Amino acid sequence: MLKLIIGNKVYSSWSLRGWLAAKQAGLPFEEVIVPLYDEAWPARKAQADLAPSLGKVPLLWDGDIAVWDSLAIIDYLDALSGGGRFWPQDKAALALARSMAAEMHAGYQPLRQACTMNMRHVLPAADLTPEVAANVARIVDLWAQARSRFGVGGDFLFGAFGAGDIMFAPVVTRFVTYSISVPADARGYMDAVLAHPFMQEWTAGAAAEDWVIPQFEPA
DSSP, X not given: OEEEEEOOTTXXXXXXXXXXHHHHHTOOEEEEEOOOSSTTHHHHTTSGXXXXXXXXXXXXXXXXXXXXXXXXXXXXXXXXXXXXSSSOSSHHHHHHHHHXXXXXXXXXXXHHHHSOOOTTOOOOOOOOOXXXXXXXXXXXXXXXXXXXXXXXXXXXXXXXXXXXXXXXXXXXXXXHHTTOOOOHHHHHHHHHHHHSHHHHHHHHHHHHOOOOOGGGSOO
């Protein structure tokens, strides 16, 4: 059976992506949660199960094969599950979906730093720095492009739930946590993501956690 090692569900955005990918693949997997950044973390991340990724999560084990990094996990599970569950089939839609996923993977550092993932709170809206506001505007614009061009007939970026939605799911939680204002069509997309059964399951898991990582909590 596949084994997926993830971090705390309240805080770990990359773990959410890897976990959603495992659920989307439809293959049985064992979920192993490792608490991040507690006193035992330096020793824990050096253990054999986490060694291939140098302690980074998510980390997927398929027997003795290790796959880390969320995009790599998506593509590995896409191949393992026979294709068709993650990426749109239309060439133009596929080009946009992969480009958006890669941009999400590598970009939006101001948003990541200012609005760390924390599913424990909904905070009052606050002024955004120009850099964070630019990130938000870019994301909302990409969502609108995908949905208007390729999402007709479905609730998600490219119609059916897939890799693009998986990559942006933690952003959806950030927009909620920090009460970031978005246009109505973007809010509708966010509501669809939050209502997805996989996201509902993750949210329930996060609510059951009692770990607190001080550096990720609001002052």
